[in-house]
Amino acid sequence: MKPTIKPINISFRAFEIQDIEDVLVIERLAYKIPWNKAKFTHSLHNPNTVACLIFKDNQVLGYSIALRASKVADLLNICIHPDYQHQGLGKKLFVYQLQASGVKEVFIEVRTSNHSALSFYKKLRFEAINTRKKYYSDGEDAIILRFITDNQSMTYKHIHKPVDGKKITFKEGVIQVPNKPIIGYIEGDGIGADVSPVMKKVIDAVVDKTYDGQRAIQWMEIYAGEKANALYGEYLPQETLDAIQALSVAIKGPLTTPVGGGMRSLNVAIRQELDLFICQRPVQYFVGTPTPVKAPEKVDMVIFRENSEDIYAGIEYQAGTEEVKKVINFLQNEMRTTKIRFPQTSGIGIKPVSQEGTQRLVRAAIQYAIDNDKDSVTLVHKGNIMKFTEGGFRDWVISLHKTSSVLKLSVMGLGVNLAIQTRAQLSLLKMSLPMLSYNKFYCAQKSIQ
Structure with missing residues (x-):
């Protein structure tokens, strides 16, 4: 049996009366005006309440609680321990809550000033439908948000759903791919009009060959860049983000970003809005490919690069x-x-580098190495120069690795040492090496010693 790193061991179950004391600890850490024991007790005694807990190694990390009436639920709250926020646990808990509730619609009220909660629910595809004036005891308004669970009937303003096909879904964290999955694609700007149609033909041929014609992708065009601007009057419409969220999988061509127009890179915007924090790049030699490396057949690694923090935060x-x-x-x-x-x-x-952002990247890299029989991981950083950002990245990786991984960890400073080690593998010693000082890598690799 393959080992797993400890932070990945997430489980769920019903929230019961005996759990209240554990939940109160989280509640008091997370909120200035927390619920008290009496309020939790009263809610859990209501036969229409559906309440769930999320765990890591038997430690309660968060809770969700909702009132159900037929196929509609009023979500009272989702709360994750502050130390474990921004790791996707709230979304996982919400999905579990939906399955436990068995409802078609979910509503929640959120303070107008609670921007982090509004952003969280927006990413879960809640939509604002109304405002309740002076809803809270201090006179603040509440925004009413609604989530509709039946997204197979995806309807959009400019996007056309294929006649046939179903969405890719996830069940308990495992991907479920139907025989005719709907895949969104953004054609892209410039050469996008030339390469995207060819890309689709190649993938279609591979799928047809692999599955003997029993499976086929149903392509659904979604819009960003120049095409989106012509249709919607904006380069990255919310409809596109909603479609990607609904489909779970999408592919894009190259996108333009007007220079000096005050507009953030479309690529960065998509990463930020969808929290696509991993840039995963496999690096492997294929026989017959020209290369300056002396022993290219020994190159076998997968690079995990942080994709949403550092300079990619776009600040x-x-x-x-x-x-x-x-x-x-x-x-x-x-x-x-x-x-x-x-x-x-x-x-x-400004390049923010956080412990949470670092460690969720590292967890994914270590888990990938374990699942794919890689025997080591290598941290590449610039901590000797940027001691509190790159250095923090390095220290947080080492700290997590000590407590959660069975794999070997190598630590490599990006600069002269890396250049020397890399050049030892090159036959053309005068080749200029790319300057990578702004990128942090966490590589899962097979030993090439």
Whole structure:
């Protein structure tokens, strides 16, 4: 039996009276105005209540609680322990809650000021349908959100669903692929019009050959970039994001981003909106491919790159703007920064690197290595220069690995040492190596010693 890393061991069950004390600990950590024991007890005694818990290794990580009436539920709350937020656990708990409730529609009220909760429910494909004025005791309004579970009947303004086919779904974390899965695709800009049709033909041929004509992809075009702007008047419409969420799987061609227009990269925007935090790149040699590497057959690795934090967070301020002046003024006068050499003409970018973002990437990389019989993982970082971001990344990886993995971990600084080790594998020693100092990698690899 293959081992698994501890943070992946997630389980669910019903939330019962004897669990209230464990839940109260989380509730008090998460909220300024938490529910009390009496309120939880009263709710759990209601025969229409459906309440669930999420666990890691027998530790309660969060709860959800809803009132059900026929095929409709009023979701009272989903709460995850602050130490385990931003790891996708809230979404997993919501999916389990839906299955336990067996409803078609879910409603919830959220404070207008609770932006993090509104963002969370938006990613779960809730939609705002109304506002309740002065709903809360302090006079704040509530936004009423609705979720419709029957998304097989996907209806859109400009997107056309295939006549045949069904969505790819997940059951208890395992992908369920029908014989005719609907796959969304964004044709893309520029060469997208040339390469996307060919891509579809190649994949269709592979599927047909592999399954002897018993299975076939049903392609559904969704829109981003220039095509989207022509149809919707915006480059990344919400309808496209909703379709990707509903389908679970989509593929895209190259997308344009107007330079200097104040618009964030479409690729970054899609990653951020859908929380696509892993860039996974397999690297393997194929016989007959020209290469400067001395022993290319020994190259067998998969790169996991953080895709939503660091510079990919897209937090930057253009030189000469009022915004960048405020940032530079804060850095110089409040934080006593003296290393901005040309403040009058500098643009400023911010690279957030978090423990949660780091460790969810690492968990995925380690689990992939275990599941695919890779015998080691290698951390590549720039912690010698950026001690609190790259250095934090390195330290959080090492800390997690010590407590949760059975695999060998190698740590490699990105720079001269990596260049020397890489050049030892090159036959063309004068080849220039790419500068990768802004990217952090966590590689699952077979030993090539």
